[in-house]
Amino acid sequence: MDYGAFRREVRAFLDEALTPRLKRAGQLQTSVFADFEATMEWHRILYRKGWVAPDWPPEYGGTGWDLIQRHIFQEECKLADAPSLLPMGLQMLGPLLIRYGTEAQKAHYLPRILSGEDVWCQGYSEPGAGSDLASLKTRAVRDGDHYVVDGSKIWTSMAHHANRIFCLVRTANTEKPQAGISFLLVDMATPGITVRPIVGLDGRVEQCEVFFDGVRVPVENRVGAENQGWEVAKYLLAFERGGHHFAADHKKQLRRIARILAAEADPEGRLRGEDPDFCARLAAAEVEALALEYTELRVKGGLAAGASPGALSSLIKVAGCEIGQRLDALALEAAGLWCAPFQPEALSPDWTGTPAAPDHALTAMACYVDNRASTIYGGAAEVQRDIMARHLLGL
Amino acid sequence: MHLELSEEQRLLADSIERFLRDHYAFERRRELLAGSEPFGRDTWQAFADLGLLALPFAETQGGLGGGAVELLLLAEALGRHLVVEPYFETVILAGGLLAACGGERAAALLEGIQSGAVQGAFAYAERGGGLPESAVATRAQPAAGGWRLAGRKAVVFNGAAADFLLVTASEETEGGAGAPALFLVPGEAPGVHRRPYRTWDGRSACELELAGVELPAEARLFDAAAFAGAWARVRDRALLFLCAEALGGMEGAFAATVEYTKGRVQFGQPLARFQVVRHRLVDMYIQKELARSLVQALAWHLDRDDPAAPRIAAAAKAQLSAAGRFVTENAIQLHGGIAMTDEYHVGHYLKRQAVIDALLGDRAWHLARYRRLADGGALQATETEGGGPWTSS
Numbered sequence A: 001m002d003y004g005a006f007r008r009e010v011r012a013f014l015d016e017a018l019t020p021r022l023k024r025a026g027q028l029q030t031s032v033f034a035d036f037e038a039t040m041e042w043h044r045i046l047y048r049k050g051w052v053a054p055d056w057p058p059e060y061g062g063t064g065w066d067l068i069q070r071h072i073f074q075e076e077c078k079l080a081d082a083p084s085l086l087p088m089g090l091q092m093l094g095p096l097l098i099r100y101g102t103e104a105q106k107a108h109y110l111p112r113i114l115s116g117e118d119v120w121c122q123g124y125s126e127p128g129a130g131s132d133l134a135s136l137k138t139r140a141v142r143d144g145d146h147y148v149v150d151g152s153k154i155w156t157s158m159a160h161h162a163n164r165i166f167c168l169v170r171t172a173n174t175e176k177p178q179a180g181i182s183f184l185l186v187d188m189a190t191p192g193i194t195v196r197p198i199v200g201l202d203g204r205v206e207q208c209e210v211f212f213d214g215v216r217v218p219v220e221n222r223v224g225a226e227n228q229g230w231e232v233a234k235y236l237l238a239f240e241r242g243g244h245h246f247a248a249d250h251k252k253q254l255r256r257i258a259r260i261l262a263a264e265a266d267p268e269g270r271l272r273g274e275d276p277d278f279c280a281r282l283a284a285a286e287v288e289a290l291a292l293e294y295t296e297l298r299v300k301g302g303l304a305a306g307a308s309p310g311a312l313s314s315l316i317k318v319a320g321c322e323i324g325q326r327l328d329a330l331a332l333e334a335a336g337l338w339c340a341p342f343q344p345e346a347l348s349p350d351w352t353g354t355p356a357a358p359d360h361a362l363t364a365m366a367c368y369v370d371n372r373a374s375t376i377y378g379g380a381a382e383v384q385r386d387i388m389a390r391h392l393l394g395l
Numbered sequence B: 001m002h003l004e005l006s007e008e009q010r011l012l013a014d015s016i017e018r019f020l021r022d023h024y025a026f027e028r029r030r031e032l033l034a035g036s037e038p039f040g041r042d043t044w045q046a047f048a049d050l051g052l053l054a055l056p057f058a059e060t061q062g063g064l065g066g067g068a069v070e071l072l073l074l075a076e077a078l079g080r081h082l083v084v085e086p087y088f089e090t091v092i093l094a095g096g097l098l099a100a101c102g103g104e105r106a107a108a109l110l111e112g113i114q115s116g117a118v119q120g121a122f123a124y125a126e127r128g129g130g131l132p133e134s135a136v137a138t139r140a141q142p143a144a145g146g147w148r149l150a151g152r153k154a155v156v157f158n159g160a161a162a163d164f165l166l167v168t169a170s171e172e173t174e175g176g177a178g179a180p181a182l183f184l185v186p187g188e189a190p191g192v193h194r195r196p197y198r199t200w201d202g203r204s205a206c207e208l209e210l211a212g213v214e215l216p217a218e219a220r221l222f223d224a225a226a227f228a229g230a231w232a233r234v235r236d237r238a239l240l241f242l243c244a245e246a247l248g249g250m251e252g253a254f255a256a257t258v259e260y261t262k263g264r265v266q267f268g269q270p271l272a273r274f275q276v277v278r279h280r281l282v283d284m285y286i287q288k289e290l291a292r293s294l295v296q297a298l299a300w301h302l303d304r305d306d307p308a309a310p311r312i313a314a315a316a317k318a319q320l321s322a323a324g325r326f327v328t329e330n331a332i333q334l335h336g337g338i339a340m341t342d343e344y345h346v347g348h349y350l351k352r353q354a355v356i357d358a359l360l361g362d363r364a365w366h367l368a369r370y371r372r373l374a375d376g377g378a379l380q381a382t383e384t385e386g387g388g389p390w391t392s393s
């Protein structure tokens, strides 16, 4: 495989396909999610190119690329400032359906994920069930060929944009709470669903509360057997944690820092990039990021060979998120007082006003604040460490 | 060990705490920030009525002659309650510089500040960086018996609401940036253009453009040499104030986290029962208490006009920055998702802490300053002579 040629091919495509507005959306992305419209536009462009789901098996619409190619692709996308695609359909539900879905489910849903016709959100967490997900209370009661769902989900990312939600629901009260959970695919247009957007610390809406009041869901929308949803959900969580490409994120962060360093002075008026103390700390963080990149390649190498990512995905998630948070703190430090202006509207690619901070510092505080969530969602860092202690170290 | 407080100091702390508890609930703060006012005018007037706006000024200047300990008590409470009103900007920075200047015009403005009628701002930063003592590109040229100011100032806190601005500008005619002198600029002077915005910590700031602003001769409050001296006197109290505010923020974030993790049940037990959570809470507590000691020691040194005060101030700002970030970041972490929302208070402590870190020199700068002031030497034997401000009662 000539990876150099592959990289050039990807680059040439990105050069041509990424419009200035799409690139802007990528530059202004401060969390897992970029501007929604831009995200979906980019999704459709990649779909038409056949590159929207490189991690899927080719028979379901994947690209057939090897691990290194996929790594290169993600890296090039990030470095070209492409907006991130929504992970809920492509990274979470898709692989899950491929593994556990019925033929009918696969035939119906997978193409719609690929085309972008369906936008999925993930209904796992509840007000009373966060880290302890298995204690979830949203009930699904069988009524003929339907389930009737009552309860509520919280922190549901992008629920205000999604037309579908995959949910964990309680279908039995068993002694072991994990044993009474089922996995349902729900159309957000079903009567009885209401969505309350939640304003984040950054002043924008990404998460929502989703309420279910007598929502009727066809039984055929269940994935896996009744009361077997936990196994299905756990498979998905491993992909949620391990399916992310931290190395590409870190490189983008490092590049953002480099832009600030080239433009901003430290309090003494000396260019930040010439401050040996700062540069030493930055180099240390960069070395950690490099160590993580090779670890990602190592673990994904195992994945490609058919191993389940299992607890190793926890390792990547914890290390990847914590390195990312350190990089954000360094960017914030380099941005100096430019961290202060609060202009959420300036982070929209369509905004035409004059920002209070220069372009290179526009995202520093939002990235720092938003990324605090990365050690909380998808399983808090403390819980991930527990998983590793148990399953990697056998403790 | 407690800070040894006089009866008056205790009353002061109690009255501030009571007022903020009764009138500054987090919900009210949210409503305020949803509106268009940069801060609560009624709260500001209440501060005036409580005498808080006169607190740090000398009695000869109409003030209450409060010392560093009084400032510490006030700032700590403001930090704990996430107060966005511009006490630091108007009273500590602008008021402090005016008080250092003296004279009739300063006296009139100080009276206005103390009565609550007048707002001020200190415009020093340029292009997002810089300290009050940094060289500036903004120029002051002699013109028609007075001055003509031209330049741009960045991130001027309280700048939009300010009736007057204290602006650093260089009198040098040559080349790039020059040593700053200080000028008094009326907010409504022709050529003053302000572009306001909110800041991440719920305050307001502006970009300030000075497009050939004509000022009378007496608008120059300090020439470059005098400004350096004046700022040195204001700076350490300003640092004390920021550090104490950060300490208050740590207290607020810490208390909320203890409360929350005691009540929140996951896996059949309160989060606070998990050893990892308990140890983290203890680490937060340790950081908070180490920080408290330095802030209180700084107040003590300042009230004694101790020559060690600038060095302790550098130590405090550096330490508070690290400790404040550790505590407020972990407060979010231990709360989980709820702390990432605007409607819950705990995440807001982190945002204020991050802004405080960037104000008047960040951690790295203060560590370097500490090294410089310590003259390369280790801790001095006499450092803690006298024991500090504590009693064991």
Ligand SMILES: Cc1cc2nc3c(=O)[nH]c(=O)nc-3n(C[C@H](O)[C@H](O)[C@H](O)COP(=O)(O)OP(=O)(O)OC[C@H]3O[C@@H](n4cnc5c(N)ncnc54)[C@H](O)[C@@H]3O)c2cc1C
Pocket (backbone or CB within 6 Å): A121, A122, A123, A124, A125, A126, A127, A129, A130, A131, A132, A154, A155, A156, A157, A158, A207, A373, A375, A376, A377, A378, A379, A380, A381, A382, A383, A386, B264, B266, B267, B271, B274, B276, B277, B333, B334, B335, B336, B337, B338, B340
């Ligand atoms: C930005 C964001 C996006 C999200 N998106 C989604 C989504 O799309 N869909 C969805 O279903 N959920 C989503 N979540 C929810 C996320 O998965 C939960 O926040 C997470 O599982 C933690 O649950 P919790 O918030 O209830 O915190 P809790 O479970 O109450 O935990 C709070 C903190 O306690 C500590 N802790 C908890 N358990 C232990 C333990 N056993 N040992 C030691 N320490 C512990 C951790 O520090 C943890 O952060 C999102 C969350 C965020 C912040």
